Amino acid sequence: MVIYGVALLAGCMMLGLATGDVLGHLLGIEANLGGVGIAMLLLIFATGYLKARGKLPEATVSGIKFWNAMYIPIVVAMAASQNVAAALSGGAVALLAGVLAVVLGLAMVPVFAGKPSRERAERGASSSGASHARAQPARAAHR
Template sequence: MVVIGVALLAGCYLVGMLIGDLLGLALGVEANVGGVGFAMVLLVVVADQLRRRGHLEPVSEQGILFWSAMYIPIVVAMAATQNVVSAVSGGPMAIIAGVAAVAVCLALVPVLARIGGRAEALPPLRDDEAMEAVR
């Protein structure tokens, strides 16, 4: 049932926001610190655990997958918009810090890519598996 997906999404969002608010209080910041991120991680973990334990009917699982797919891009886009507005109105130091963080992450991509080593390519899908993956 899609309702279970909505309930799981709402519960994860509320718990994530609570954790973000508590983290903000602990750090002395009057803001939610990472609440959206905590909610997304919690949604992924809880849905995976329910799926592994067999507590989800296929229809319920589809509802959770649908709402998690809708939730993540929308909430991240909303949070990113708020962060950009705050950074631009906060002055040049916030913009410099953001640009520096992105530059460091981009510089570390080749370093992190070398850590794992080479892996074998996945075998090609059979025709019936390919058709099932498309559906």
């Protein structure tokens, strides 16, 4: 049943958020530390376990896939309810601080990723590229 999938997703979320809360408390901060990330790992393990035992029928999966597919529309709704006006009225200090943080953060991605990204981008432009193929298994596993 579809609800089994939705319930599995919801259960992972609540368990992950609860764990994140406990982690935050242990470290003495008023915040949830990685609850969503923990929930994601729980979902990966739970569905992997069930699938290996043949206990994950298509109907159950579709309960998870629905929310997966709703992700982009939800993000668009999120964008539409951001406080853009406040961001733009914060003045030069806020604007520069935010811009500099993004620029430096983006620039550091290839540094940590290791391989020079320029070479990869060129290869990606000519053919589908090795790096593109790396993203494929995640997709293939969806089936």
